[in-house]
Amino acid sequence: MQSQLMQSLHKIFNFIVHNQVTLTSLIMFIFFILFLLSWLIEPRRLINGLIFTAFGISFLVWEAILIISQHNALLTTSFSFLALAILFGIFFLVTFSWIFFLWNAYFVWKYESHSLPNLLTLIIGLFLVGIWTLNRLGIFHRLPDWLHSLVAGTTLIAFYLLFVMYNFLLNLVLYQIVPRRYHQDYLIVLGAGLIEGKKVSRLLGARIDRAIAFSNKQYDKGHKRPKLIMSGGQGKDEDLSEAAAMKDYAVKHGYDPNLILLEDKSTNTYQNMLYSKKVATSDWGNPNFKAKFFTNNYHLFRAGLYAKMAHLKANGVGATTRFYFLPNATIREFAGVFIMHKKRHFVIIGLIAILFIIQAIFAVLGWSKYIIA
Numbered sequence: 603m604q605s606q607l608m609q610s611l612h613k614i615f616n617f618i619v620h621n622q623v624t625l626t627s628l629i630m631f632i633f634f635i636l637f638l639l640s641w642l643i644e645p646r647r648l649i650n651g652l653i654f655t656a657f658g659i660s661f662l663v664w665e666a667i668l669i670i671s672q673h674n675a676l677l678t679t680s681f682s683f684l685a686l687a688i689l690f691g692i693f694f695l696v697t698f699s700w701i702f703f704l705w706n707a708y709f710v711w712k713y714e715s716h717s718l719p720n721l722l723t724l725i726i727g728l729f730l731v732g733i734w735t736l737n738r739l740g741i742f743h744r745l746p747d748w749l750h751s752l753v754a755g756t757t758l759i760a761f762y763l764l765f766v767m768y769n770f771l772l773n774l775v776l777y778q779i780v781p782r783r784y785h786q787d788y789l790i791v792l793g794a795g796l797i798e799g800k801k802v803s804r805l806l807g808a809r810i811d812r813a814i815a816f817s818n819k820q821y822d823k824g825h826k827r828p829k830l831i832m833s834g835g836q837g838k839d840e841d842l843s844e845a846a847a848m849k850d851y852a853v854k855h856g857y858d859p860n861l862i863l864l865e866d867k868s869t870n871t872y873q874n875m876l877y878s879k880k881v882a883t884s885d886w887g888n889p890n891f892k893a894k895f896f897t898n899n900y901h902l903f904r905a906g907l908y909a910k911m912a913h914l915k916a917n918g919v920g921a922t923t924r925f926y927f928l929p930n931a932t933i934r935e936f937a938g939v940f941i942m943h944k945k946r947h948f949v950i951i952g953l954i955a956i957l958f959i960i961q962a963i964f965a966v967l968g969w970s971k972y973i974i975a
Contacts, residue, residue, distance in 0.1 A: 623671060626664040633657035645780045645917060646906040648943075651772040700734060702929075703727030709926035722933045747965035755958025759951050766947065770936050774903040780917045782894075784820040786828045787886060788863075789813045790878045790895040790916065792871065792905060793834020793844035800841045802851040805898060808921035810851055813896040816919060817857070830857065831881055831893075833865040833874040871905050875912035898923045900931040904938050 637653040669681045695702075707724035714720045736742060742753060791813045794806040802810070813830055821827045830852060834844025843866035853859050865881045868874045875895070883889045892915075897905050899920030909916050923931065940947060 622667045623664070626660060626667055630657065630660040630664045633660050641776065644910075645777055646903070646910045648769060648773055648939075650776060651769040654772060654776065655769070697734075700727050700730035703730065706926060706929045710930055713926065714930075719934055720930055722930050726933070748962040751958050751961040751965055755954055755961075758958070759954050762950065762954065766940065767936050770903070770939055771932070774900070774932070774935070777903045777906060777918070778899060778920055782816070782919065783892075784816070784823050785825050785892060786816075786820065786894050787891040788831050788878075788882045788893040789817060789828050790831045790833055790865075790874070790882075790893055791848060792874045792895060792897040792901075793832070793848060793868070795837065796840050796842075796844060796847050799837075799839050800847060802847050805923070806844075806848065807851060808923070809896045809898060810848055811855070812919060812921040814852065814855060814857055816894065816896070827858070827861060829861045829863055829885070831863045831865055831878050833868055833878045835866055835868050835873075837869075871901075872908045872911060875905075875909045875914045875916075879912055879914045894919055896921065898931070900928055900935055904935050904942075907939065907942060 633653060633656045637650065637657050640647065640653055641650045666681065666685075669677055672678075703723045704727035707721070707727055710720050710723060742750075745753060791809050794803060794809070796806075797803050810832075817828055817830070832845040832848035832852070834848065836843040843864070845864040845866040849859070849862050849864060852862060863881050863885060865874070865877045868877045878895075879889070882891050882893060895905060895909060895914075895916050895918045897918060897920065900923055902918045902920040906918050909918070
């Protein structure tokens with residue numbers, strides 16, 4: 603029985619060895635089809651990033667096996683150098699990422715207000731400088747075993763957060779290229795704060811401009827001109843609702859006021875989606891309308907998640923944002939998406955913390971044989 607099992611395993615191993623290209627091609631194709639179906643059916647799912655990552659890894663493995671199987675020394679060497687260059691580039695970017703954060707913090711400090719959300723890259727940059735300095739001084743190598751266990755746990759949690767952020771960034775990029783489909787009934791423009799309580803900011807104006815440009819392109823393609831739904835309530839420090847100010851802006855830029863509807867009750871993105879859906883449903887007569895929402899590109903994916911929560915069948919179109927503003931804004935968006943799924947993340951982080959706290963206790967008690975190296 604054991605001999606037959608070993609023979610079967612040997613046959614399977616030989617089959618894998620001699621059919622590596624075929625098997626990796628099949629695996630890569632499966633992951634690609636899974637991603638394509640999942641993304642096209644519902645692009646507002648975080649799992650799309652994980653499936654795409656699996657496809658990307660399988661593609662790289664397939665390419666490596668294909669190149670090595672050619673037994674071409676020059677091709678293999680070139681691929682090896684390219685792989686090493688990519689790995690070195692990633693290592694360099696991660697190791698010296700504090701330079702980028704401090705560089706970005708300088709421009710944000712120079713051109714934006716000094717509010718806490720706008721200081722995120724400065725805080726992260728200074729934190730990374732501190733970690734880098736401590737590591738260069740060898741502080742982490744002189745820690746007692748129990749504290750070393752806690753540092754190891756913190757490091758693992760940091761890697762988990764980096765992976766979650768990577769998946770968020772990948773989904774954010776993928777969501778930017780969702781098919782436009784220029785046959786919409788409503789274009790929902792999400793509000794933002796007004797300058798001096800009455801003026802549309804450049805950031806908010808970019809959203810309205812993008813919606814008007816979309817409407818013009820749809821009309822040029824021979825379809826009807828959609829209605830704009832301006833979504834945004836009135837803050838305590840604002841003279842009028844964001845929706846009213848947005849309508850005035852659109853009318854001044856040539857849009858027909860009869861094709862503009864107001865949603866002036868919302869105070870956050872989820873309410874933007876929920877109340878705009880009600881406005882569109884009331885105007886259309888039923889919920890079977892076609893819609894797109896408009897916001898800035900960094901906010902696009904999180905807004906899409908809120909649209910999904912509100913059962914609004916609408917994907918987004920992003921307006922461009924000044925480059926220096928993107929890192930701070932993207933970090934805030936990641937934090938927002940993280941909080942949306944906080945139970946899942948806190949369970950995982952909690953399990954990691956408990957494991958390494960137990961190891962720290964074992965180290966204090968001298969039970970080193972129970973400590974995972």
